[in-house]
Amino acid sequence: MFANEIIIDGLQYCKWDREYFTFLKNSKLSAVHITLVYHENARETLSRFAQWDRFFENNADLIMPVMSADDIILAKEKGLVGIFFGAQNCSPIEDEIGLIPVMRKLGLLIMQLTYNNQSLLATGCYEKEDSGITRFGRQAIAEMNRVGMIIDMSHSSQRSTLEAIDISSRPICISHANPTFAHNALRNKSDEVIKALAKRGGLIGFSLYPFHLPNGSNCTLQDFCKMIAKSADMIGIDHLAIGSDLCKNQDISILEWMRNGRWSKEMDYGEGSASNANWPKDLTWFCDEKGMENIHEGLLQHGFNEKEVSKILGKNWLNFLDKGLKPQI
Amino acid sequence: MFANEIIIDGLQYCKWDREYFTFLKNSKLSAVHITLVYHENARETLSRFAQWDRFFENNADLIMPVMSADDIILAKEKGLVGIFFGAQNCSPIEDEIGLIPVMRKLGLLIMQLTYNNQSLLATGCYEKEDSGITRFGRQAIAEMNRVGMIIDMSHSSQRSTLEAIDISSRPICISHANPTFAHNALRNKSDEVIKALAKRGGLIGFSLYPFHLPNGSNCTLQDFCKMIAKSADMIGIDHLAIGSDLCKNQDISILEWMRNGRWSKEMDYGEGSASNANWPKDLTWFCDEKGMENIHEGLLQHGFNEKEVSKILGKNWLNFLDKGLKPQI
Numbered sequence: 001m002f003a004n005e006i007i008i009d010g011l012q013y014c015k016w017d018r019e020y021f022t023f024l025k026n027s028k029l030s031a032v033h034i035t036l037v038y039h040e041n042a043r044e045t046l047s048r049f050a051q052w053d054r055f056f057e058n059n060a061d062l063i064m065p066v067m068s069a070d071d072i073i074l075a076k077e078k079g080l081v082g083i084f085f086g087a088q089n090c091s092p093i094e095d096e097i098g099l100i101p102v103m104r105k106l107g108l109l110i111m112q113l114t115y116n117n118q119s120l121l122a123t124g125c126y127e128k129e130d131s132g133i134t135r136f137g138r139q140a141i142a143e144m145n146r147v148g149m150i151i152d153m154s155h156s157s158q159r160s161t162l163e164a165i166d167i168s169s170r171p172i173c174i175s176h177a178n179p180t181f182a183h184n185a186l187r188n189k190s191d192e193v194i195k196a197l198a199k200r201g202g203l204i205g206f207s208l209y210p211f212h213l214p215n216g217s218n219c220t221l222q223d224f225c226k227m228i229a230k231s232a233d234m235i236g237i238d239h240l241a242i243g244s245d246l247c248k249n250q251d252i253s254i255l256e257w258m259r260n261g262r263w264s265k266e267m268d269y270g271e272g273s274a275s276n277a278n279w280p281k282d283l284t285w286f287c288d289e290k291g292m293e294n295i296h297e298g299l300l301q302h303g304f305n306e307k308e309v310s311k312i313l314g315k316n317w318l319n320f321l322d323k324g325l326k327p328q329i
Numbered sequence: 330m331f332a333n334e335i336i337i338d339g340l341q342y343c344k345w346d347r348e349y350f351t352f353l354k355n356s357k358l359s360a361v362h363i364t365l366v367y368h369e370n371a372r373e374t375l376s377r378f379a380q381w382d383r384f385f386e387n388n389a390d391l392i393m394p395v396m397s398a399d400d401i402i403l404a405k406e407k408g409l410v411g412i413f414f415g416a417q418n419c420s421p422i423e424d425e426i427g428l429i430p431v432m433r434k435l436g437l438l439i440m441q442l443t444y445n446n447q448s449l450l451a452t453g454c455y456e457k458e459d460s461g462i463t464r465f466g467r468q469a470i471a472e473m474n475r476v477g478m479i480i481d482m483s484h485s486s487q488r489s490t491l492e493a494i495d496i497s498s499r500p501i502c503i504s505h506a507n508p509t510f511a512h513n514a515l516r517n518k519s520d521e522v523i524k525a526l527a528k529r530g531g532l533i534g535f536s537l538y539p540f541h542l543p544n545g546s547n548c549t550l551q552d553f554c555k556m557i558a559k560s561a562d563m564i565g566i567d568h569l570a571i572g573s574d575l576c577k578n579q580d581i582s583i584l585e586w587m588r589n590g591r592w593s594k595e596m597d598y599g600e601g602s603a604s605n606a607n608w609p610k611d612l613t614w615f616c617d618e619k620g621m622e623n624i625h626e627g628l629l630q631h632g633f634n635e636k637e638v639s640k641i642l643g644k645n646w647l648n649f650l651d652k653g654l655k656p657q658i
Contacts, residue, residue, distance in 0.1 A: 042372055042375055043371055043372045046371055046375075046428060046431050047425065047427065047428075049427075049431050050425060050426075050427025050428055050430070050431050051427065053427060053430045053431070054427065096376065096379060097379075098376065098378075098379025098380065098382060098383065099375060099376075099379055101379065101382045102375050102378050102379050102382070102435065105434065105435055105436075106431065106434055106435065107434075
């Protein structure tokens, strides 16, 4: 059954190479939302796109670029893994609203308004003060709505997230985070946010990153499924998905780049600490090519039916992308 | 008759605004090859694309973007002027071959390998020594061939142009220059180049820029048509087109930017001189909305038949673009 479904992982940032693309294909993923950049500026983002053009050229038997929901169906038919791009920060557009349509044309389908810190558009989840969506932020949201670039508030703080949900004329996503009711962390989302998100047609992708989970790396598959079930009770099935936040085969320098970018002279440990600075230990049930299939099985055993599970593991992302990516022009 | 034809101007760099887009529409042009940048680097080129996105958004009743020959036919049907982009230098790709597919995706359909000076790819027409296509140049040509970005050698020197014609697996263009037999200037092209170009299926667009013409601003329409007729005798009709090099409503600072970019501390006067530093005086028969229609009439009077004239004024560009823009991937 699993092999016939559209399976979508709503966020990964792994060490991209042929070996990993083979891993993705063997994992039976139809499509993956790939983090293209964390803090890269416009020029640097072009080099990331160039790098992916090479990946597509040299691995056409494994992966293909995705610019629409239809492309994901095509990827599934062809037995390839569809790749779609997002930025975890608004750095690719710098201070120029005109770069939103430019980056969208190149394939930046999703963009976070902020990554942990205050950005030009909104406030990140680790700031003490949350001043909400900025002047530029309001215009950027309208422009993203116009061209069909999806707003992602995974790393944003509460007020900014609620305002983005409200200001945006189209549903937004939290591609990778968990409810605070399951694990209370600054990166996770309150019931208020999750309810507001769903009310406006948005989507939340449950994260498999141990720092976002109850009991960290010891979180059980049952606990994970329980979190999803409780969320379904709160907002229904149609707004739930997976955004694993999988960062496979990356060394610590990548983690330091995510956390520190170019903004910090001191070492910022993000969700870790000085004594726990490295990548967290993998979950035993989400560490190899069977990861998504394990979740599929776990959700069935938890009491979800086949149709519900197929929505959570892919169909909800597919529908959300279909609506969110079509330009309003 | 003129109003029903596909009319294409193979190069312009005017002061772009609503007034000028209206001028283009009234000139009954189906499409124009617009110079997007002269010396702008990758980041600056993004801002030019962003500027044009605004132009398209705000002038959708006059212009539309063109990514293929079919789009030109669509523009004609809709009564809009199709706009397609070229760079007069290879500055948008900087030193990175991966920026060729990136820029192509954004709509850079044509790129000169060099503008007057030595570039990273080839030698410009004002250099004393012409060392031909460089190591990077050979790879760039292959990549342009692969993604369907057209090579333009208008401002290149003889050896580099001959080598580009030879190395390229697809026909190339000289979008805007004239034969040296009509006017002997470094910017114009020898019989050898024009014959080699045509032999490989290339295209030359005759320039209306007075510095490229016999008798400069006093060149008559008859002289212009005579030059085309002599070229047709030499290489046939199918390789001839128009690339007016029209630079309307631009002040001298633009001319200085074209000529000097950021490379010269001394003032370089290009085809002009210290005592003749400004824009040349307009041709009386190519100065208003009737310009292309005047050429149409002039060619008919010179003895070309309707079919031949329609090729020269647009169909040859259309066919050339149709073949040149389709990716080989």
